[in-house]
Amino acid sequence: RKKEKTVFFCKECGHESTKWLGQCPGCGQWNTFVEEVIKNDTNLSGEISSDLPKTRPTKLKDVNYDEFSRTSTKMEELDRVLGGGIVKNSLILLGGDPGIGKSTLLLQVCKNLANQDKKVLYVSGEESLQQIKMRAERLGDFSKDMYLYCETDLSDVSREIINNSPDFVVIDSIQTMYNANVTASLGSVSQIRESTGILMRLAKEVGTTIVIVGHVTKEGTVAGPRVLEHMVDTVLYFEGDRYASYRVLRSVKNRFGSTNEVGVFEMNEDGLRQVNNPSEYMLSGRPENATGSIASCSMEGSRPILLEVQALICETSFQIPQRTANGIDLKRVNLLMAVLEKRARVKMSFCDAYVNIAGGLKIKEPAIDLGIALAMYSSFKNIPIDEKLVAFGEIGLSGEVRMVNMAEQRVLEAKKLGFEKVILPETSANSLKKISGIKIIGVKDVSEAIKAL
Ligand code: TYD
Ligand code: MG
Numbered sequence: 001r002k003k004e005k006t007v008f009f010c011k012e013c014g015h016e017s018t019k020w021l022g023q024c025p026g027c028g029q030w031n032t033f034v035e036e037v038i039k040n041d042t043n044l045s046g047e048i049s050s051d052l053p054k055t056r057p058t059k060l061k062d063v064n065y066d067e068f069s070r071t072s073t074k075m076e077e078l079d080r081v082l083g084g085g086i087v088k089n090s091l092i093l094l095g096g097d098p099g100i101g102k103s104t105l106l107l108q109v110c111k112n113l114a115n116q117d118k119k120v121l122y123v124s125g126e127e128s129l130q131q132i133k134m135r136a137e138r139l140g141d142f143s144k145d146m147y148l149y150c151e152t153d154l155s156d157v158s159r160e161i162i163n164n165s166p167d168f169v170v171i172d173s174i175q176t177m178y179n180a181n182v183t184a185s186l187g188s189v190s191q192i193r194e195s196t197g198i199l200m201r202l203a204k205e206v207g208t209t210i211v212i213v214g215h216v217t218k219e220g221t222v223a224g225p226r227v228l229e230h231m232v233d234t235v236l237y238f239e240g241d242r243y244a245s246y247r248v249l250r251s252v253k254n255r256f257g258s259t260n261e262v263g264v265f266e267m268n269e270d271g272l273r274q275v276n277n278p279s280e281y282m283l284s285g286r287p288e289n290a291t292g293s294i295a296s297c298s299m300e301g302s303r304p305i306l307l308e309v310q311a312l313i314c315e316t317s318f319q320i321p322q323r324t325a326n327g328i329d330l331k332r333v334n335l336l337m338a339v340l341e342k343r344a345r346v347k348m349s350f351c352d353a354y355v356n357i358a359g360g361l362k363i364k365e366p367a368i369d370l371g372i373a374l375a376m377y378s379s380f381k382n383i384p385i386d387e388k389l390v391a392f393g394e395i396g397l398s399g400e401v402r403m404v405n406m407a408e409q410r411v412l413e414a415k416k417l418g419f420e421k422v423i424l425p426e427t428s429a430n431s432l433k434k435i436s437g438i439k440i441i442g443v444k445d446v447s448e449a450i451k452a453l
Helices: 076-082 102-114 129-138 154-164 189-207 225-231 278-283 330-343 366-381 407-416 426-431 446-452
Strands: 004-010 033-039 091-096 120-124 147-150 168-172 209-215 234-239 246-254 262-268 271-274 293-300 303-315 323-326 351-357 389-391 421-425 439-443
Touching: 004 189, 033 189, 076 234, 076 246, 076 262, 091 102, 091 189, 091 225, 102 120, 102 129, 102 168, 102 209, 102 271, 120 154, 129 147, 147 154, 154 189, 189 209, 189 225, 209 225, 262 278, 278 303, 293 366, 293 407, 303 366, 303 407, 323 330, 330 351, 330 366, 330 446, 351 366, 366 389, 366 421, 366 446, 407 421, 407 426, 421 426, 426 439, 439 446
Parallel strands: 091 209, 091 234, 120 147, 120 168, 168 209, 293 389, 323 351, 389 421, 421 439
Antiparallel strands: 004 033, 234 246, 246 262, 262 271, 293 303, 303 351
């Protein structure tokens, strides 16, 4: 057998193939295959394995739950996403676009853990000691110390972890870690997978929590964090508009908790601040008496978040009308325009349409359909919508307004924030128990919703 072989990997999802493919059968993306040379059946992590303490099989009744103990990061929003704090011996992946605030968040976590007398090691392959210190100084009180280590050679990093057994380790970022036993280039699929495999073993066997930072990359041959998702215990993504200050932390996989929760943060001069009442935050700065603006409600995990949907509809001066959507899928906007046109006789196919979720949140939940449709209607007809009104509901192709889950939580959130009226699917309205202090308007279809405005 040959010592080395050439394989092709999708740098988005890690799909492996013996030949180059234009479209990845794994994730459906185009032009994501990169060529890598890997060594044939050598024990790549052998060198480090020999340093690790040997484990033995354990009797079931001897297993104690101590190993599952959680430590609070002293950031409620993060603890919630993790399912109640960080779990000992776990490997966590934190993904996100460059510059979104991953290093900042983790440095803050390091600070909070160090201040609880935990032994913390922050490994950076991206910044110098001085740069990290400069950042740390903006983040406040590091009175209890922590260790910084600027190193990209994973065998050195492993040795430090084995020798000092810290409670918490950050690897910033996995794409900068280099493993001399792997022939493939820095940041390649095989490099970052092999490194992650080693870190997983370290986390389990040394008994530490390791957080890996993974940049989401669009260009070049550097592999993205999705390639590692199946290898780790918990996968978190940090999202948001780089130019807006809010950030959402989402969990897409969690062996120790639900994947439903989100954490909301705001980027400030002194690091990330938690946003405990996201609805208030998302609705701040709403224009008064403006057309094309309405409040809607989306569930983010178990939390309802009220937000402002904005639409601008105007007659086009182009050959083909322009359509732009921010924070929601453009296809959804096109579909809703078609439904309005066909089912509610709102003729706007000759119009440009711009739809925006204020604050920059990205919403996938169809429950804001009704908000979008009414915002578009309001802009098209130049009629402002009552500021004290919230509308939510999924819209079907026949123009029907369909039931959404957790209607009650949404209505209660609206009431809490001082809204006076809510338009929602009739079916949801009927299943609601009585809520006083807010007017409930159940509607069957878009036309009824428009009438109710
Ligand atoms: P960073 O954590 O370096 O992002 P990542 O590690 O995900 O690449 O955050 C980078 C941005 O955050 C940078 O543009 C500066 C900004 N920032 C603040 O606004 N306030 C702060 O206190 C810090 C530390 C950074
Ligand atoms: Mg960084």
